[in-house]
Amino acid sequence: YDNEMWYGDETDARKMFGEQKVKKFHSCLKQFLLGKTNMVSNIHLPSLKHEPYDKYPQFIKFLCENPALKSFTLDSSYLNKNDGEVMALGLNAKDHFSKLQILNLSKNGLRKEGAHALAAALSVKGIELKHLDISGNRIGVSGAKAFAEMLVKNDSLRVLNLFSNIIDVDGARALKNALQVNTTLQELDIGLNRLREKGVMALAEGISLNPKSALRTLGLRFNFISDDGMLAFFSKAVFGAASPLHHIYIKG
Numbered sequence: 090y091d092n093e094m095w096y097g098d099e100t101d102a103r104k105m106f107g108e109q110k111v112k113k114f115h116s117c118l119k120q121f122l123l124g125k126t127n128m129v130s131n132i133h134l135p136s137l138k139h140e141p142y143d144k145y146p147q148f149i150k151f152l153c154e155n156p157a158l159k160s161f162t163l164d165s166s167y168l169n170k171n172d173g174e175v176m177a178l179g180l181n182a183k184d185h186f187s188k189l190q191i192l193n194l195s196k197n198g199l200r201k202e203g204a205h206a207l208a209a210a211l212s213v214k215g216i217e218l219k220h221l222d223i224s225g226n227r228i229g230v231s232g233a234k235a236f237a238e239m240l241v242k243n244d245s246l247r248v249l250n251l252f253s254n255i256i257d258v259d260g261a262r263a264l265k266n267a268l269q270v271n272t273t274l275q276e277l278d279i280g281l282n283r284l285r286e287k288g289v290m291a292l293a294e295g296i297s298l299n300p301k302s303a304l305r306t307l308g309l310r311f312n313f314i315s316d317d318g319m320l321a322f323f324s325k326a327v328f329g330a331a332s333p334l335h336h337i338y339i340k341g
Contacts, residue, residue, distance in 0.1 A: 120160040142183045152179030152187045160191040164222070168194060173203020177210035186215040195250070196225040204232030208239040216245050224252035224278070233260030240267035246274055252308065253281040261288030268295030268304065278308030280338065286318035293326035300331035308338040 137145065152161070168176075176194065180187045199207070203226065211218060228236075233256040236249070256264075261284050264277075279292070289309060296302055307326075314322070319339060327333045 120158075137178075142185055145178070145182055149175065149178050149182050150185075152176075152189065153182050153185040156188045158187075159189060161189055162191075162193040163197070164193050165196040168197035168199060168203070170198070170200045170202035172197070173199035174206040176203075177206035180207070180216060180218065181210040181213050184215070186217070189218055191220040192218055193222040194226065195222045199223065199226040199228065201229050201231040201235070204228035205235045208232075208235035211246065212239045212242045216243065218245055220248040221246060222248075222250040224250045224254065226254060228254045228256070230255075230257055230260045230263075232256075234263040237263040237267040240264075240271045240274060243271075244273045248276040249274060250278045250308075251282070252278045252310075256282040256284070256288075258284060258288040258291070262291045265291040265295035268292060268302065269298045271299070271304075272301045273303055275303050276306040277304060278338075280308045280310035280312065282312060284309070284312040284314070286314060286321070288312065289314055289318060289322045290325070293322045296326045296332075296334065297330040302330070302332040304332075305334060306336040306338075307334050310338055310340040314339070 152158070163176075173194075176192075180189065180192075197203075204223065207221075207223070210216065211221075226232075228251075232254065233251065236251065237260075240246070240249075254260075256279065260282065261279070264279070268274075282288070284292075289312065292307070296304060296307075309322075323337075327337075
């Protein structure tokens with residue numbers, strides 16, 4: 090590592106030892122990028138949930154106790170459903186809230202269990218996360234429903250990427266209920282999820298029924314939508330909405 094980069098001043102860094110370096114490192118690190126690696130954890134969650142916070146693993150404390158850490162990337166890192174729960178604790182561990190604003194967990198294997206854990210963590214007041222990328226995690230309909238319930242309560246997220254997650258029509262119907270009431274989400278990517286006309290029309294209904302919607306960008310690529318289906322969507326979500334979309338990404 091570069092002393093000057095991590096600790097501010099090379100001369101001061103050489104004088105530091107032990108806890109001094111740890112505290113300085115915690116206060117300076119702003120971005121953590123570690124994608125495309127094997128990061129499956131060996132943290133045993135059932136026993137951990139009964140432990141006091143001071144007994145939690147350092148990884149979870151690392152996420153919760155770094156006020157300067159704003160961006161964390163673990164894409165393509167072979168994360169599994171257990172790791173989704175670990176990351177959820179890193180966001181909110183017994184009311185110790187992470188200051189993260191950007192979290193990229195794309196192209197992993199979090200599945201519905203990981204989605205449920207993350208959605209639960211993001212449903213609590215005190216979370217500051219603004220951008221979540223959970224694309225390519227096969228969260229399914231159940232995971233989509235968990236995120237829909239979260240969006241009813243959450244007021245911090247501005248960008249949510251659910252691309253390629255097997256959400257299907259029923260997942261879109263669940264998200265419709267969230268879009269009816271959420272007033273803070275600005276961008277949603279739900280491409281490659283087999284929504285078809287019924288799914289996109291459910292989304293359109295949710296958007297059109299929310300006059301205070303902040304949603305301006307919607308990704309709908311690769312969802313098997315016919316020309317007539319897209320025309321109906323535009324009629325409702327763009328021309329017929331009190332707070333219409335500005336950008337729509339469509340292909341395939």
